[in-house]
Amino acid sequence: MKLRLGLPKGSLQEATFHLFKRAGFNIAVKSRSYFPSVDDPELEIVLMRAQEIPRYVHEGVLDAGISGLDWIMENEADVVEVAELIYSKQTTNPIRLVLAVANDSDIRTVADLQHKRIATELVRVTKKFLASHGVEAYVEYSYGATEVKVPRLVDAIADLTETGSSLKANNLRVIATILESTPRLHANKKAWDDPWKREKLENLAVLLQGALRADAKVGLKMNVPREMLDNILALLPAMKHPTISQLVNSDWCAVEVIMDEKKVRDLIPALKRNGAHDIIEYPLTKVIP
Known part of the structure; x- marks a missing residue:
């Protein structure tokens, strides 16, 4: 069984392909092809104008698609919204x-x-x-x-x-x-009622949204003297709580946190001044809450 998925061709195409790659799907398309290949045998991708995708999803020609809320409303498409995907051609703004x-x-x-x-x-x-x-x-x-x-x-x-x-x-x-x-992953109602297709779409939504969450976040690792730990923790924002590990046979701790990338440049000097050493910043691929 395959899920037939419509993806936008044109201004949003490159950003969409990049999002799918970060979610774990490699899409390849020839210059004039409307039927890209993807390294998932359960997906069949069709490229078309974002304006048309909701209509084809509504009519059942496509099982699901990604198009903007604006075009879903313009087509008056009666579809199931699976997930909001906040990305665009140039920014992350709607x-x-x-x-x-x-x-x-x-x-x-x-x-x-x-x-x-x-x-x-x-x-x-x-x-x-x-x-x-x-x-x-x-x-x-x-x-x-x-x-x-x-x-x-x-x-x-x-x-x-x-x-x-x-x-x-x-x-x-x-x-x-x-x-x-914003772009929406939306599904045909009959396809959504199919257990296999619904699970496939839910899994796809988890991966795509996980990739989007990771886009603006990074991981930080550092070593901290035990006596300076409270000072460091007071500086750190976190999705929940920092991970703290005691280094073997040492008065030092390893601290790891996930945070917004835009805050890192101001935070790292403050961490250094308060006793953190060996600070490592690393990119994230997906963040799944």
Whole structure:
């Protein structure tokens, strides 16, 4: 038996392949192939646009897939969310679907979009957002280059942004955020009801989320004199508690902790000043709570 899994082709493809590699799956794809090979005989991977994946999962063409919450909502896909996977092309931040206008536009609020023209790839989601604010507007599908359509072709756009740099480069100003979106591992309901496929998906979710947790964390090991141990422990953050081992025939202890990588550069000098020796920092592959 195989699990047919849709993965996003395009801007998120490289980040997705990297995540799967850290989770223990090696995916190889030829330049124009939509059917990559993977070193798991129980997986069959299909590459396609993230916009289409939820629809194929909903219809049962795919057992499961990874796509953003935005596209699940746009497709109105009735699927099972297996896991949220917080990663993106450039950062670990969610992407945002925002309403944006030209910097010099008189439009300041959502209400000002009444009877205006808006271009977007996410037509259904945008219409529902406007309706929830009592706004009637003409929302048209954009086939690309959405940012350059303001103000000559449309009054506003609803566009996805990760860092906001493209909007700024095109002299656009955000007036509202419609939603925040992260990738979701989602499954067809019939596939989810199949015990084998459900277990396979749950196992996959554990490994993928474990790889994501490890992404921002590192391990620290150090040797500490027994009399300085309390001082060192007071400095150390930990997922639960540091691991402490007594060194054989010695007044020294070995201390090990898992922590956020961004805190290490400030912590290591403080550890050294308080008596820690032989400090080792090492990367993590997976963190499974």
